[in-house]
Amino acid sequence: MGKNSIIFYTIAAVAVFITVTALGIWVIYQNDDIPESDRRIAAADSEMTGKKKKNSSRQKIEQRKRRLHNKIKRKKHSYKPVNTGVPEIDSVAEELKGMSISEDKIELLDQLDDVDSPALPELVKSVLDDDDPEVRLAALELLEDKKKGEIADCLNKALDDPDEDVREYAATLLYGIEDKEEAADLLIKTMDDSSENVREAGFDVVTDKEPDVQLPVFEQTIHSPYKDIKENTADAILDIPSHKSVTTLFEGLKDPDQEFVEYVNSKLDYLFGKEFKNYDEAINWWNKNKDKFDEDLFDKD
Numbered sequence: 001m002g003k004n005s006i007i008f009y010t011i012a013a014v015a016v017f018i019t020v021t022a023l024g025i026w027v028i029y030q031n032d033d034i035p036e037s038d039r040r041i042a043a044a045d046s047e048m049t050g051k052k053k054k055n056s057s058r059q060k061i062e063q064r065k066r067r068l069h070n071k072i073k074r075k076k077h078s079y080k081p082v083n084t085g086v087p088e089i090d091s092v093a094e095e096l097k098g099m100s101i102s103e104d105k106i107e108l109l110d111q112l113d114d115v116d117s118p119a120l121p122e123l124v125k126s127v128l129d130d131d132d133p134e135v136r137l138a139a140l141e142l143l144e145d146k147k148k149g150e151i152a153d154c155l156n157k158a159l160d161d162p163d164e165d166v167r168e169y170a171a172t173l174l175y176g177i178e179d180k181e182e183a184a185d186l187l188i189k190t191m192d193d194s195s196e197n198v199r200e201a202g203f204d205v206v207t208d209k210e211p212d213v214q215l216p217v218f219e220q221t222i223h224s225p226y227k228d229i230k231e232n233t234a235d236a237i238l239d240i241p242s243h244k245s246v247t248t249l250f251e252g253l254k255d256p257d258q259e260f261v262e263y264v265n266s267k268l269d270y271l272f273g274k275e276f277k278n279y280d281e282a283i284n285w286w287n288k289n290k291d292k293f294d295e296d297l298f299d300k301d
Helices: 003-044 046-069 089-097 102-110 120-127 133-141 152-158 164-176 180-190 196-206 211-221 227-237 243-254 258-272 279-292
Strands: none
Touching: 046 133, 046 164, 046 196, 089 102, 089 120, 102 133, 120 133, 120 152, 133 164, 152 164, 152 180, 164 180, 164 196, 180 196, 180 211, 196 211, 196 227, 211 227, 211 243, 227 243, 227 258, 243 258, 243 279
């Protein structure tokens, strides 16, 4: 290689280095605006994204119900009820007491599928004492889309059932609890369950609820002993950014699991472009700076 060639390649290498360095400096300089810009773009799509997430949660709930429904063994034409047509609640309760075969009980309960009576939850509650979990599942199915009667006590009992499938199905029915305080209390209960399936079912329901139901749940679940619930909580809080929700997210910095603290910090970095060593540092910073952010946590400037 000649002397001129060496000089040419040396100059070219220096030019490339200068260009790359300048580009890096420009990116660093511009980077301050990226998180806020990204968040505003995300916020512009938040309504559509929220609807997609709710639809996804509902689909998961329905898939769980179908899977659990298929676990119930049903027989055809082996049992003929005494009464024709739709039986009365009281007569079914009495008839069930005289039955010993689970398939017969299930067949009788299936006849109540179109019944919407205030007395139905009490019947279901009594059937939850049956020895067969499939009978208990069949009873819970009767609460699907029922608007009359009080179902919270019934579902609370089902969430204590020794059978995981019964508890999971009960969790999917919590979307029907209209009282916000009752819904939050029962959802918190599902997410303290030893079964991951039950916890996931509860979380699918809570993400389908409004923020005023979600926030009381997240205030508890951010301290969950279960990693899946803690991380799901941190993720879900980003979907409902507010002054109140972010203080719940800060609580995650108290966790003894350093890996989860880092996970929470990744969410805070997305919101504010800032990470914190611990909860005290975060809450002190927030108390000094919260007035700079609007209710959706965007910088007012």
